[in-house]
Amino acid sequence: MSTTESAYSRKNPFPAPLAVNRKLTAEGSNKDTRHFEISLAGSGLAYEVGDSLGVFPANNPGLVDLVLKELGFTGEEQVATADGAPASMREALTRSYILTEPSKQLLQAVSGKDSSGAFLANLLLPEEKASLENFLWGRDVLDVLQEFSAARFTPEEFVKVLRKLQPRLYSIASSQKAAGESVHLTVAVVRYKVEHSSRLREGVCSTYLAERTPSSGVPVFVHTAKHFRVPENPDVPVIMVGPGTGVAPFRAFIQERKATGAKGPSWLFFGDQKSATDFLYREEFETAAAEGSLTRLTTAFSRDQAEKIYVQHRMLEHGADLFDWLEKGAFFYVCGDAKNMAKDVDTALHTVVERHGGKTAEQAKEYVDALKKDKRYRKDVY
Numbered sequence: 001m002s003t004t005e006s007a008y009s010r011k012n013p014f015p016a017p018l019a020v021n022r023k024l025t026a027e028g029s030n031k032d033t034r035h036f037e038i039s040l041a042g043s044g045l046a047y048e049v050g051d052s053l054g055v056f057p058a059n060n061p062g063l064v065d066l067v068l069k070e071l072g073f074t075g076e077e078q079v080a081t082a083d084g085a086p087a088s089m090r091e092a093l094t095r096s097y098i099l100t101e102p103s104k105q106l107l108q109a110v111s112g113k114d115s116s117g118a119f120l121a122n123l124l125l126p127e128e129k130a131s132l133e134n135f136l137w138g139r140d141v142l143d144v145l146q147e148f149s150a151a152r153f154t155p156e157e158f159v160k161v162l163r164k165l166q167p168r169l170y171s172i173a174s175s176q177k178a179a180g181e182s183v184h185l186t187v188a189v190v191r192y193k194v195e196h197s198s199r200l201r202e203g204v205c206s207t208y209l210a211e212r213t214p215s216s217g218v219p220v221f222v223h224t225a226k227h228f229r230v231p232e233n234p235d236v237p238v239i240m241v242g243p244g245t246g247v248a249p250f251r252a253f254i255q256e257r258k259a260t261g262a263k264g265p266s267w268l269f270f271g272d273q274k275s276a277t278d279f280l281y282r283e284e285f286e287t288a289a290a291e292g293s294l295t296r297l298t299t300a301f302s303r304d305q306a307e308k309i310y311v312q313h314r315m316l317e318h319g320a321d322l323f324d325w326l327e328k329g330a331f332f333y334v335c336g337d338a339k340n341m342a343k344d345v346d347t348a349l350h351t352v353v354e355r356h357g358g359k360t361a362e363q364a365k366e367y368v369d370a371l372k373k374d375k376r377y378r379k380d381v382y
């Protein structure tokens with residue numbers, strides 16, 4: 001069944017039971033990366049490998065309590081949600097509004113209500129963009145309310161300066177041919193400390209999935225990603241570069257190609273910090289490699305030795321084979337961090353083509369551009 005045949009969508013998310021919540025990282029890891037299995041049974045929702053799952057989170061009730069206390073509200077005040085529906089202040093702050101990054105409207109309002117507000121007003125000037133970003137880094141709505149505590153709001157005034165809480169997307173880590181009515185996710189739980197406060201900070205949705213899903217189900221929808229499908233021709237080789245949680249869609253690709261008996265060779269580059277604690281789905285990938293449903297598995301553990309080794313270093317080491325695969329028509333996929341990793345992998349790809357294809361930098365660029373044009377170079381980066 002296609003997603004369009006379901007009654008559920010982003011506008012009407014399906015309340016899906018969370019069936020499995022398992023840590024993939026071991027004791028001693030710097031990270032808490034989890035495997036989730038969410039049931040779509042009865043929803044009519046279907047997905048293809050490469051798609052993402054949209055999740056509507058709720059804020060941590062502990063944080064909501066602190067905001068209510070700071071503002072002197074009981075939580076019972078009646079306000080409008082971001083969609084205009086009536087709700088109690090507690091409900092609206094929990095489900096409807098962003099409590100992490102403060103909006104400009106909040107800063108503007110606070111600047112007019114607190115005697116030291118001129119500082120905030122100055123940050124909002126167009127020429128102070130960098131200072132504003134610097135101020136906002138690691139600061140949430142509660143920080144602003146506490147730092148400018150003379151600012152008082154009526155309930156309606158306060159919710160008007162908040163922005164609407166948005167769903168988060170997660171690459172689907174399963175093939176429906178293997179997982180049936182279940183959808184699997186691979187999620188890095190975001191928790192961090194900030195210098196200016198002892199209060200531990202957390203990502204809304206990743207901690208919601210890890211710690212706060214209601215028994216009534218997690219509101220989800222399927223986000224289709226037609227650009228990130230496996231090749232239609234099962235004989236085509238695939239190269240998959242997915243460090244960290246970027247490996248999620250490739251677990252789905254491997255399941256899919258096994259289920260469909262795809263004959264084309266497949267090569268996974270996986271990287272994370274330490275092999276002992278962060279080798280996500282190690283057993284599954286090693287079994288797939290032993291069985292042949294994954295032809296090659298190449299790993300890059302960045303913190304197993306003094307110098308950093310990343311997936312792009314492995315691509316360069318195996319450059320001759322990688323170029324050979326490309327020449328045989330391989331599709332090249334990248335998933336994960338957009339800020340640094342995807343750019344470095346792109347540079348490494350150009351270097352491989354230059355070195356092993358005997359090309360100039362300009363010719364290598366043309367070669368990679370042609371891969372993109374032919375839709376053989378596909379990215380899902382965030």
Ligand SMILES: Cc1cc2nc3c(=O)[nH]c(=O)nc-3n(C[C@H](O)[C@H](O)[C@H](O)COP(=O)(O)OP(=O)(O)OC[C@H]3O[C@@H](n4cnc5c(N)ncnc54)[C@H](O)[C@@H]3O)c2cc1C
Pocket residue numbers: 052100137138168169170171172186187188189190192193202203204205206207245246248380381382
């Ligand atoms: C197509 C797509 C696919 C994705 N797939 C996956 C996936 O498979 N797995 C996965 O885990 N994620 C994935 N993501 C990312 C995911 O959507 C969320 O962005 C992620 O889980 C964080 O959301 P959150 O609500 O937990 O954190 P948020 O509440 O959104 O907080 C994250 C924000 O916290 C701030 N922050 C984080 N660390 C620090 C720090 N040290 N200091 C100061 N501020 C900090 C940053 O501003 C950051 O943007 C994907 C994103 C997209 C767009």
Ligand SMILES: NC(=O)c1ccc[n+]([C@@H]2O[C@H](COP(=O)([O-])OP(=O)(O)OC[C@H]3O[C@@H](n4cnc5c(N)ncnc54)[C@H](OP(=O)(O)O)[C@@H]3O)[C@@H](O)[C@H]2O)c1
Pocket residue numbers: 031033188189190191243244245246271272273300301302303308310311312336337338339340341342344345382
């Ligand atoms: N755009 C974003 O803001 C973004 C994207 C992805 C992940 N994250 C956040 O990062 C945390 C963990 O994410 P994750 O587990 O998916 O993994 P990750 O942080 O992307 O790390 C996976 C592996 O990639 C390595 N790495 C770091 N820089 C790299 C580069 N330039 N090129 C290639 N590899 C590189 C890391 O090494 P080292 O750690 O040893 O350097 C690690 O071995 C989460 O909190 C997540 O939210 C943020």
